[in-house]
Amino acid sequence: xxxxxxxxxxxxxxxxxxxxxxxxxxxxxxxxxxxxxxxxxxxxxxxxxxxxxxxxxxxxxxxxxxxxxxxxxxxxxxxxxxxxxxxxxxxxxxxxxxxxxxxxxxxxxxxxxxxxxxxxxxxxxxxxxxxxxxxxxxxxxxxxxxxxxxxxxxxxxxxxxxxxxxxxxxxxxxxxxxxxxxxxxxxxxxxxxxxxxxxxxxxxxxxxxxxxxxxxxxxxxxxxxxxxxxxxxxxxxxxxxxxxxxxxxxxxxxxxxxxxxxxxxxxxxxxxxxxxxxxxxxxxxxxxxxxxxxxxxxxxxxxxxxxxxxxxxxxxxxxxxxxxxxxxxxxxxxxxxxxxxxxxxxxxxxxxxxxxxxxxxxxxxxxxxxxxxxxxxxxxxxxxxxxxxxxxxxxxxxxxxxxxxxxxxxxxxxxxxxxxxxxxxxxxxxxxxxxxxxxxxxxxxxxxxxxxxxxxxxxxxxxxxxxxxxxxxxxxxxxxxxxxxxxxxxxxxxxxxxx
Amino acid sequence: xxxxxxxxxxxxxxxxxxxxxxxxxxxxxxxxxxxxxxxxxxxxxxxxxxxxxxxxxxxxxxxxxxxxxxxxxxxxxxxxxxxxxxxxxxxxxxxxxxxxxxxxxxxxxxxxxxxxxxxxxxxxxxxxxxxxxxxxxxxxxxxxxxxxxxxxxxxxxxxxxxxxxxxxxxxxxxxxxxxxxxxxxxxxxxxxxxxxxxxxxxxxxxxxxxxxxxxxxxxxxxxxxxxxxxxxxxxxxxxxxxxxxxxxxxxxxxxxxxxxxxxxxxxxxxxxxxxxxxxxxxxxxxxxxxxxxxxxxxxxxxxxxxxxxxxxxxxxxxxxxxxxxxx
Numbered sequence: 001x002x003x004x005x006x007x008x009x010x011x012x013x014x015x016x017x018x019x020x021x022x023x024x025x026x027x028x029x030x031x032x033x034x035x036x037x038x039x040x041x042x043x044x045x046x047x048x049x050x051x052x053x054x055x056x057x058x059x060x061x062x063x064x065x066x067x068x069x070x071x072x073x074x075x076x077x078x079x080x081x082x083x084x085x086x087x088x089x090x091x092x093x094x095x096x097x098x099x100x101x102x103x104x105x106x107x108x109x110x111x112x113x114x115x116x117x118x119x120x121x122x123x124x125x126x127x128x129x130x131x132x133x134x135x136x137x138x139x140x141x142x143x144x145x146x147x148x149x150x151x152x153x154x155x156x157x158x159x160x161x162x163x164x165x166x167x168x169x170x171x172x173x174x175x176x177x178x179x180x181x182x183x184x185x186x187x188x189x190x191x192x193x194x195x196x197x198x199x200x201x202x203x204x205x206x207x208x209x210x211x212x213x214x215x216x217x218x219x220x221x222x223x224x225x226x227x228x229x230x231x232x233x234x235x236x237x238x239x240x241x242x243x244x245x246x247x248x249x250x251x252x253x254x255x256x257x258x259x260x261x262x263x264x265x266x267x268x269x270x271x272x273x274x275x276x277x278x279x280x281x282x283x284x285x286x287x288x289x290x291x292x293x294x295x296x297x298x299x300x301x302x303x304x305x306x307x308x309x310x311x312x313x314x315x316x317x318x319x320x321x322x323x324x325x326x327x328x329x330x331x332x333x334x335x336x337x338x339x340x341x342x343x344x345x346x347x348x349x350x351x352x353x354x355x356x357x358x359x360x361x362x363x364x365x366x367x368x369x370x371x372x373x374x375x376x377x378x379x380x381x382x383x384x385x386x387x388x389x390x391x392x393x394x395x396x397x398x399x400x401x402x403x404x405x406x407x408x409x410x411x412x413x414x415x416x417x418x419x420x421x422x423x424x425x426x427x428x429x430x431x432x433x434x435x436x437x438x439x440x441x442x443x444x445x446x447x448x449x450x451x452x453x454x455x456x457x458x459x460x461x462x463x464x465x466x467x468x469x470x471x472x473x474x475x476x477x478x479x480x481x482x483x484x485x486x487x488x489x490x491x492x493x494x495x496x497x498x499x
Numbered sequence: 500x501x502x503x504x505x506x507x508x509x510x511x512x513x514x515x516x517x518x519x520x521x522x523x524x525x526x527x528x529x530x531x532x533x534x535x536x537x538x539x540x541x542x543x544x545x546x547x548x549x550x551x552x553x554x555x556x557x558x559x560x561x562x563x564x565x566x567x568x569x570x571x572x573x574x575x576x577x578x579x580x581x582x583x584x585x586x587x588x589x590x591x592x593x594x595x596x597x598x599x600x601x602x603x604x605x606x607x608x609x610x611x612x613x614x615x616x617x618x619x620x621x622x623x624x625x626x627x628x629x630x631x632x633x634x635x636x637x638x639x640x641x642x643x644x645x646x647x648x649x650x651x652x653x654x655x656x657x658x659x660x661x662x663x664x665x666x667x668x669x670x671x672x673x674x675x676x677x678x679x680x681x682x683x684x685x686x687x688x689x690x691x692x693x694x695x696x697x698x699x700x701x702x703x704x705x706x707x708x709x710x711x712x713x714x715x716x717x718x719x720x721x722x723x724x725x726x727x728x729x730x731x732x733x734x735x736x737x738x739x740x741x742x743x744x745x746x747x748x749x750x751x752x753x754x755x756x757x758x759x760x761x762x763x764x765x766x767x768x769x770x771x772x773x774x775x776x777x778x779x780x781x782x783x784x785x786x787x788x789x790x791x792x793x794x795x796x797x798x799x800x801x802x803x804x805x806x807x808x809x810x811x812x813x814x815x816x817x818x819x820x821x822x823x824x825x826x
Contacts, residue, residue: 002704003703004694004706005732005733006693006729008732009812009814010687010690010694012695013691415530419530420530420532420560421532421558423557
């Protein structure tokens with residue numbers, strides 16, 4: 001086809017085509033907290049001009065009820081300020097279909113809402129046990145057909161409980177939705193600071209040459225929360241920290257830190273490299289869990305100045321629960337670049353500070369020239385990528401203390417997004433929804449990524465099951481986690497970064 | 500011989516402002532991302548830049564050096580700091596140095612005030628000619644990007660003169676200075692709409708049969724930018740002749756050598772507070788004309804995008820090159 005000479009060099013902004021977006025589970029918390037605010041933000045930026053939004057849920061609501069709810073969500077205290085007229089205009093564009101996920105008539109109603117719309121996007125903001133039924137009904141209603149446009153499905157975690165259930169879930173989509181039509185969301189990948197990992201590594205010349213086992217001693221990835229399970233006790237009892245955080249968010253962070261440079265920024269080129277990392281993780285099996293993992297549960301204590309109950313005293317939690325609220329792993333990668341470099345992962349609830357970060361700990365200089373008489377010994381350089389809060393990057397290095405002696409101490413070069421770019425970072429869901437609308441799947445997980453992650457995690461789950469509840473440790477709420485975690489460091493030189 | 504400016508005294512004053520304004524509980528002081536040197540012929544011209552700067556305030560911390568040439572030789576400097584007035588953003592976002600007096604525009608006066616190792620953007624406000632830009636040739640090594648507004652000229656020919664001056668400076672700097680034009684950037688949304696409208700296969704095939712282009716709601720220089728862009732993209736060649744007058748656009752022949760009628764209506768350009776609508780209509784050998792419209796972004800939005808990039812827009816470079824070839 002003849003090229004369009006007028007389009008050359010303009011960098012046409014990404015604009016979704018006309019589409020019908022259906023939110024299954026529209027009466028739920030995710031819709032209220034994340035999806036509607038993100039869609040409204042897209043509306044305000046003009047990126048949702050040709051989009052029809054339909055809520056789909058069992059709740060006894062009408063379109064009018066749903067519109068009133070949406071309007072109220074946009075007026076919530078934490079909602080961004082916007083003119084009332086824009087909120088009204090947005091609310092007027094939403095519709096509601098009342099139906100169970102198994103009722104064929106509900107899907108027929110969906111088809112009738114925008115029969116001529118060539119593009120359809122289905123967001124499954126539902127418990128995962130509904131995924132299979134919804135996917136099948138969408139297909140039966142002819143709504144997964146792509147002959148006139150696209151039909152895509154967005155699914156949220158948890159994407160299975162173990163390898164077998166994850167594979168079964170993937171199979172259940174397969175009849176209606178081929179892989180390229182499935183968008184598995186991990187909202188962490190939509191965060192600016194997570195996307196900055198690739199830019200930092202491959203957009204700067206100075207980091208990549210030292211980003212390997214010749215210079216790096218170890219890498220720590222931390223996702224620490226100060227909150228407990230709150231109202232999610234029932235869900236969390238069946239999940240635990242390993243499934244809830246490590247299988248998805250933390251292994252995604254690990255793959256971004258450890259991946260090789262992709263050949264280009266095509267979604268599959270990037271995801272191919274991430275999968276290679278996940279496949280290179282040395283399995284931790286039953287005989288290795290005691291040495292390579294730590295699992296623990298918070299006991300009562302004082303967190304952020306407030307007395308809080310232990311996990312077993314939380315609502316909807318069994319009094320003898322052995323679910324881990326803290327997990328730490330020592331992960332080894334069987335790859336040329338990372339052989340011998342431990343990746344230390346830890347996540348937990350009710351810890352002393354909220355922090356999500358990746359720290360790359362470099363080796364000491366080969367010769368300690370200044371060690372003998374110095375007041376401070378030369379500390380290894382550490383590069384910290386702060387995902388949240390206070391998003392930014394810190395590089396610690398040693399500098400001479402003014403004076404006649406060759407004394408040194410560690411100082412920090414610090415970059416904070418908030419200081420350099422004094423504006424709000426876009427919400428992860430907003431970015432990811434737009435990506436799905438325009439068909440950019442780079443920041444979504446591919447089937448083989450999920451599969452590889454579950455393969456690794458399932459080995460640990462099986463090992464823990466063999467170990468039994470006796471191996472569970474406890475830590476006080478408000479602490480930095482169980483003492484046993486220091487065992488994973490495997491060297492007196494190493495320390496977990498202080499929370 | 501008398502001292503014109505004391506950079507050390509100015510730095511001391513800025514240091515005191517930062518100290519005084521920072522939040523005692525966190526540093527609050529923003530990391531400067533760039534220097535912005537504003538070249539103005541007078542105090543009024545400098546003040547005209549204020550609304551666009553206001554858009555940057557609280558979004559990008561920077562050192563702003565305003566040079567008001569004026570008529571007086573004597574140099575005066577004033578120092579201030581500003582930030583967006585919300586508690587989270589407290590701290591100095593703009594370090595502002597305003598220098599008045601013709602000698603202040605000398606490179607030796609303002610170069611010591613630049614923060615090293617961060618980009619230097621220079622914005623020449625008001626009407627820009629080769630004469631206005633002449634002093635910048637000496638300062639070329641201190642400038643990363645020059646921003647002008649060719650629409651400050653009220654006639655097409657004067658706008659083209661600005662474009663030629665811009666191109667000449669870029670060539671003189673051996674392309675080390677990236678150049679940009681607010682008038683060009685204002686037409687970006689209109690150009691995107693035109694490109695989109697011509698994207699379907701049946702529309703693409705009509706591009707070779709454009710007989711007429713009319714532009715409305717655009718300043719004369721903006722209309723010239725749109726026409727030059729079409730000419731550069733579609734391989735048109737300058738034809739010469741045509742109408743005269745402040746809104747008379749340069750004339751072109753299409754790739755097949757046939758004349759294309761180009762005209763600009765006065766339209767309502769409106770002020771920055773109004774939602775101006777720019778419209779371009781393409782007439783073809785046959786079939787219905789194609790009309791596209793768009794509203795321009797504010798100067799503040801354009802300025803924010805400009806200071807986030809050091810890249811030379813290759814399309815503008817083509818347009819400036821074509822402006823240089825016009826009879």
